[in-house]
Amino acid sequence: MTDIEDAEAMSQPTAAELQHQLIPMLQEIQERFGYIPSEAVGWLSQQLKVSSQEIFGVATFYNHFRLNPPGRHEIRVCLGTACHVGGGERLLDTIKEKLGIEPGETTEDERYSLERVACVGACALSPAVVIDDEVHGRMTQRSLKRLLDSLERQDKKSKKRE
Numbered sequence: 500m501t502d503i504e505d506a507e508a509m510s511q512p513t514a515a516e517l518q519h520q521l522i523p524m525l526q527e528i529q530e531r532f533g534y535i536p537s538e539a540v541g542w543l544s545q546q547l548k549v550s551s552q553e554i555f556g557v558a559t560f561y562n563h564f565r566l567n568p569p570g571r572h573e574i575r576v577c578l579g580t581a582c583h584v585g586g587g588e589r590l591l592d593t594i595k596e597k598l599g600i601e602p603g604e605t606t607e608d609e610r611y612s613l614e615r616v617a618c619v620g621a622c623a624l625s626p627a628v629v630i631d632d633e634v635h636g637r638m639t640q641r642s643l644k645r646l647l648d649s650l651e652r653q654d655k656k657s658k659k660r661e
Contacts, residue, residue, distance in 0.1 A: 520547060521557055525564055534565035570605040570612035572650060574630050579618030581625035586639075590626055591615060593640045597647055610654065 521543065528539045535558055544551045558564040576582075576591045591602070594613055600606055602615040621627040624636020628643060635646060 521549075521554065522561075525554075525558055529564060532568075534568050537566075567605060568609070571610050571654075572631055573612045573614070574628065575614045575616045575619065576602075577617075577619040577621065577625070577627045577629070578615050579622065579625075581622040582618075582627055585626040587626040589640055590628055590638055590643055593643050594628075594647070597644065 524543060524547075525535055528535050528543075532539070540551050540554050540558070543549075543554050547554075555566075558566060574594060576587055576594065578587045578591070591613075595601060598606055598611050598613065600611070600613050602613050605612040616629075619627050619629050619634060621634050621636055624634065626638050627634055627636045628638050628646075629635070630646070630650065635643075638646075
């Protein structure tokens with residue numbers, strides 16, 4: 500190895516160093532934009548001197564990172580043990596049917612995003628659904644449909660005002 504190759508090798512971050520720098524940067528970008536735009540991945544690639552593929556690899560490994568913009572309303576269905584036993588999967592199916600999307604997707608009109616989560620910390624209220632950071636507990640398929648209908652009515656009212 501030449502001196503130049505030694506210097507280049509020393510300036511390349513190790514995998515551990517990369518993750519130590521990259522994860523907080525990805526979190527900050529997502530906090531600002533609500534997701535991680537591809538342009539930001541290109542910028543990070545230049546800043547950290549690593550490939551975009553490596554950055555995408557890290558971003559897709561951790562399920563809390565989004566690569567697409569979220570909908571106006573973010574819906575998270577808890578599938579932790581208590582919620583699963585209490586009917587969380589049925590709630591997820593109800594939402595999928597009503598909105599026509601799968602977990603990890605956003606409706607075409609960009610109004611709703613759907614996520615399945617391991618636990619929302621509301622086990623005593625199982626099954627729980629979180630909509631726009633508000634926990635709704637002891638949900639049934641019927642109460643969930645009413646809640647989604649109410650959200651839709653609110654959206655229509657606010658749209659008329661615009």
